[in-house]
Amino acid sequence: MATIDRGTIDLGNHDLWVDGPPYALFDELRARPGVHYSENAHWPDEDGFYSLVRHADIAEASKDFKTFSSEKRGIFVVDDIGVPLEVQRLQMISMDPPRHDRLKKLVGKAFTPARIADHEDAVRQIIRDVLDRHSAGDRIDLAVDVARPIPARVIGSLLGTPQEDDVKLVHWTNVVTAWEDPEVRKAWDSTLDEFQEIIQYIEAVRQDRAEHLGDDLLSALITAEVDGERLAAEEVAVFFILLLAAGNDSTRATYVATMRALIENPDQRQLLLDDPSLIPRAVEEGLRCFPAFGFMGRATTREVVIGGETIPEGARVLLWYVASNRDPAVFEDPHRFDLMRENLEQHQGFGAGGRHFCLGTALARMELRIWIEETLKRWPAMELDGPGTRMASLFLNQWKRSPVILGA
Numbered sequence: 001m002a003t004i005d006r007g008t009i010d011l012g013n014h015d016l017w018v019d020g021p022p023y024a025l026f027d028e029l030r031a032r033p034g035v036h037y038s039e040n041a042h043w044p045d046e047d048g049f050y051s052l053v054r055h056a057d058i059a060e061a062s063k064d065f066k067t068f069s070s071e072k073r074g075i076f077v078v079d080d081i082g083v084p085l086e087v088q089r090l091q092m093i094s095m096d097p098p099r100h101d102r103l104k105k106l107v108g109k110a111f112t113p114a115r116i117a118d119h120e121d122a123v124r125q126i127i128r129d130v131l132d133r134h135s136a137g138d139r140i141d142l143a144v145d146v147a148r149p150i151p152a153r154v155i156g157s158l159l160g161t162p163q164e165d166d167v168k169l170v171h172w173t174n175v176v177t178a179w180e181d182p183e184v185r186k187a188w189d190s191t192l193d194e195f196q197e198i199i200q201y202i203e204a205v206r207q208d209r210a211e212h213l214g215d216d217l218l219s220a221l222i223t224a225e226v227d228g229e230r231l232a233a234e235e236v237a238v239f240f241i242l243l244l245a246a247g248n249d250s251t252r253a254t255y256v257a258t259m260r261a262l263i264e265n266p267d268q269r270q271l272l273l274d275d276p277s278l279i280p281r282a283v284e285e286g287l288r289c290f291p292a293f294g295f296m297g298r299a300t301t302r303e304v305v306i307g308g309e310t311i312p313e314g315a316r317v318l319l320w321y322v323a324s325n326r327d328p329a330v331f332e333d334p335h336r337f338d339l340m341r342e343n344l345e346q347h348q349g350f351g352a353g354g355r356h357f358c359l360g361t362a363l364a365r366m367e368l369r370i371w372i373e374e375t376l377k378r379w380p381a382m383e384l385d386g387p388g389t390r391m392a393s394l395f396l397n398q399w400k401r402s403p404v405i406l407g408a
């Protein structure tokens with residue numbers, strides 16, 4: 001059995017993340033036997049965590065929900081994110097079966113591939129409207145000016161909320177997911193108050209919709225039935241928040257990171273310009289190289305041996321997709337952005353199978369495909385215009401600012 005090197009490297013140290021995920025460190029940890037433990041000194045009131053960094057270990061843990069619980073300690077690097085665990089557990093991403101099974105079945109009834117496919121024209125129009133605000137030669141911030149409004153409106157249009165509320169909804173998304181970044185955090189004193197505000201907003205929208213049912217996702221959520229049972233009002237509200245949180249950050253992060261990679265790898269961009277039918281491959285390679293969520297957390301319900309290490313009961317275990325998606329055991333020359341690579345479909349950007357596998361894959365893939373296509377059509381020679389700024393977060397693998405010059 002390998003020994004865990006306590007205290008030497010703390011992956012929770014934000015200094016390691018200033019320029020993005022510490023890939024070299026992950027390479028080193030992946031090559032060592034055993035499973036690494038970090039003290040998590042950044043959060044002195046919280047305890048440490050174990051890190052799964054190999055593709056096979058993450059697949060194993062994702063499928064064993066009985067041992068690796070999402071509910072016990074939530075999915076983050078700490079228990080308390082300003083929203084206490086008991087409130088986090090209202091969201092299905094932080095639930096175990098049987099609660100999770102029931103909810104996933106219910107929302108699955110509303111979130112069907114057919115509904116998503118029907119939305120394709122609307123998604124393209126939303127993307128065109130935002131891109132057409134800018135012209136060749138403009139200097140813009142890709143992350144703020146382009147990436148923020150699009151997923152917000154796509155989800156807003158699915159749910160049927162008015163466009164003028166998008167900015168508010170994006171802000172609320174940050175409250176739930178970007179709580180690690182001091183720039184975001186100082187903008188809100190009391191996360192829980194804001195959480196209550198969101199619930200009130202959604203409850204008003206839900207009540208109104210229940211009286212005027214339409215063909216939107218929210219109406220489908222309100223009326224979905226499994227075994228004669230419907231979602232309770234509170235469950236609809238909490239799921240709405242999860243959709244905003246899961247769908248906004250992730251899609252915009254993937255778009256910005258993939259566009260940057262295409263700028264930095266002109267040969268790859270040229271492949272797409274010559275043959276746009278390869279764009280879905282660029283989307284998958286973007287999801288592999290830059291998984292929008294750096295990790296998902298679990299907690300052990302019993303002592304378990306994984307990755308050659310014994311992990312005690314009750315421990316926090318982080319499933320680092322930023323590491324597993326660059327595991328050379330699965331991906332050759334893993335740090336290269338290469339849309340023609342083999343095994344592309346094996347990336348874990350949407351999770352590694354198992355019960356919590358992303359619900360929004362069809363929507364995210366469609367949105368990113370159209371978005372990259374429309375961007376390349378307008379600005380095939382876009383260039384970076386400065387270094388950009390990272391979100392100060394281990395959870396969100398994201399560019400907060402990304403200045404570019406739009407080149408036609």
Ligand code: HEM
Nearest residue numbers: 092093246247250251292296350351356357358359360364
């Ligand atoms: C590039 C875009 C996206 C990425 C990279 C992504 C990634 C993920 C990941 C890693 C998980 C957790 C998997 C696990 O723990 O095993 C997840 C769960 C989830 N995602 Fe996504 N996601 C994306 C887009 C979306 C969109 C657009 C939606 C919906 C609008 C969405 C809704 C969800 C939901 C509801 C869950 C929780 C599922 C559950 O707990 O059963 N995601 N996503």
